[in-house]
Amino acid sequence: MALRERKARVGAIPEGGMADIAFLLLVFFLVTTTIDMDKGLGIILPAEGQELEINKKNILNCLISASGNVLLGGEPVEIKNLSRRVKEEIRANDKLIISVKAHEKAQYDVYVEVLDQLKLANATRISIAETE
Amino acid sequence: MKFRRKSAIESKISTSSMPDIIFMLLIFFMVTTVLREFSGLPVSLPKAERIEKLESKRHTSDIWVSKDGLISIEDKLYNNQDVRHVMYEKRASNPQLTVSLKADQAARMETISDIHNELRKADALKLNYSTKVKVPN
Numbered sequence: 001m002a003l004r005e006r007k008a009r010v011g012a013i014p015e016g017g018m019a020d021i022a023f024l025l026l027v028f029f030l031v032t033t034t035i036d037m038d039k040g041l042g043i044i045l046p047a048e049g050q051e052l053e054i055n056k057k058n059i060l061n062c063l064i065s066a067s068g069n070v071l072l073g074g075e076p077v078e079i080k081n082l083s084r085r086v087k088e089e090i091r092a093n094d095k096l097i098i099s100v101k102a103h104e105k106a107q108y109d110v111y112v113e114v115l116d117q118l119k120l121a122n123a124t125r126i127s128i129a130e131t132e
Numbered sequence: 133m134k135f136r137r138k139s140a141i142e143s144k145i146s147t148s149s150m151p152d153i154i155f156m157l158l159i160f161f162m163v164t165t166v167l168r169e170f171s172g173l174p175v176s177l178p179k180a181e182r183i184e185k186l187e188s189k190r191h192t193s194d195i196w197v198s199k200d201g202l203i204s205i206e207d208k209l210y211n212n213q214d215v216r217h218v219m220y221e222k223r224a225s226n227p228q229l230t231v232s233l234k235a236d237q238a239a240r241m242e243t244i245s246d247i248h249n250e251l252r253k254a255d256a257l258k259l260n261y262s263t264k265v266k267v268p269n
Contacts, residue, residue, distance in 0.1 A: 015151070022154040029161035038186040038232055040262040048252045064241070102241040108197075109178035109237035111244070112261055119182035131245040 041115050043126070058095045060086075062114060066105035070114060079113050086121035101129035170207045172196040178237040179266035186260055191228045193219070194262075197235035201243045212246040219254035230258040 062082075063071040070077050077085055090096050098118055102111050118126055173196040186192050195215070196204040203210050205218050223229050231251060235244060251259060 019147075019151045019154060022151055022158055026154055026158045026161065029158065029165050033161055033165045038189070038192065038260070038262055039183045039265065040186070040232065040260040041180055041182065042184045042230075042258070042260045045248060045252050045257040045259055047255065047257060102245070104240065104242035104245065106241040107237065108235050108239040108241060108244055111241055112178040112180055112237070112263060115261070116180035116182050116263075116266075128248060130249070131241050 041112065041119065043115070043128070045128070054097060058093065058097055060089055060096055060098050062098055062100045062118075064100070064102040064106045064110055064114060066103040068107060068110045070110070079110070079117060082114065082117040083120040086118060086123055090121065090123060095125075096123075097125040097127055098123050099127045099129050102131050104131040106131075170194065172207070172234060173198045173202060173204045173236075175199070175234055175236040176238075177234060177262055177264050180261075180263040181266050181268050183263055183265060184260070186230060186232060191226060192230050192232050192260075193222050193226075193256075194232045194234055195247060197233065197239050197243055197247070199236040199238040201240060203243070203247070212243070212250065215247060215250035216254040219251060219256045223254055223256040229256055230260055231256050232260045232262050234262040 060073050070079055072085055100114060175196060175198060203215060
């Protein structure tokens with residue numbers, strides 16, 4: 001009986017499926033990646049115990065009532081006109097600080113709209129007063 | 133004059149570097165992906181025009197506020213007075229922390245104001261009111 005000589009085995013990993021595996025992983029990460037970044041209105045809160053005394057004439061009070069009405073310096077204002085009004089006030093006095101004060105039962109979306117309007121008016125000095 | 137017939141040009145895209153390209157894309161997506169960690173509370177966010185993008189999810193911590201005034205951080209509910217302890221620890225471990233406040237549009241300002249005060253006590257001063265995009269009309 002003749003012994004057949006064994007062929008030397010070639011140890012190669014098949015590379016054909018590599019691209020498929022990589023594609024599969026790629027699709028997984030494409031699907032799980034959340035493209036929608038968080039967006040919002042940024043604000044810096046004042047540090048604790050950092051209250052400043054400010055001259056009264058440089059403060060413009062912006063009050064939000066429980067029913068969602070907005071008072072700017074004592075007069076009722078429509079929210080969509082707020083940025084125009086604030087712009088005028090800032091042009092008259094560039095040191096103006098707008099103090100936003102909301103009633104504790106006021107709704108958050110009114111407050112966000114007011115902040116948005118202030119940002120539209122390029123008001124950089126915004127102060128958030130505590131609710132009453 | 134004899135015309136030589138042109139030999140048919142091999143017009144195949146070489147696929148041998150395909151895995152390399154795919155792997156590169158794969159690594160890009162692996163690095164940029166941040167898996168959603170927490171589900172939060174069901175909120176409908178308010179809308180605003182002048183919005184900013186948050187720089188990085190890695191330096192962001194979310195606080196959810198529902199319309200009933202529930203406060204949730206990392207899927208745990210907290211009382212209004214306990215927010216400062218959680219946020220203080222987060223702020224201590226990450227000085228660049230930005231707090232993203234995901235509050236419902238019908239939330240009451242008393243809750244929001246409480247959170248303002250808690251964040252001030254925790255020294256986490258960078259705040260972002262999470263909103264949706266409003267198309268200016």
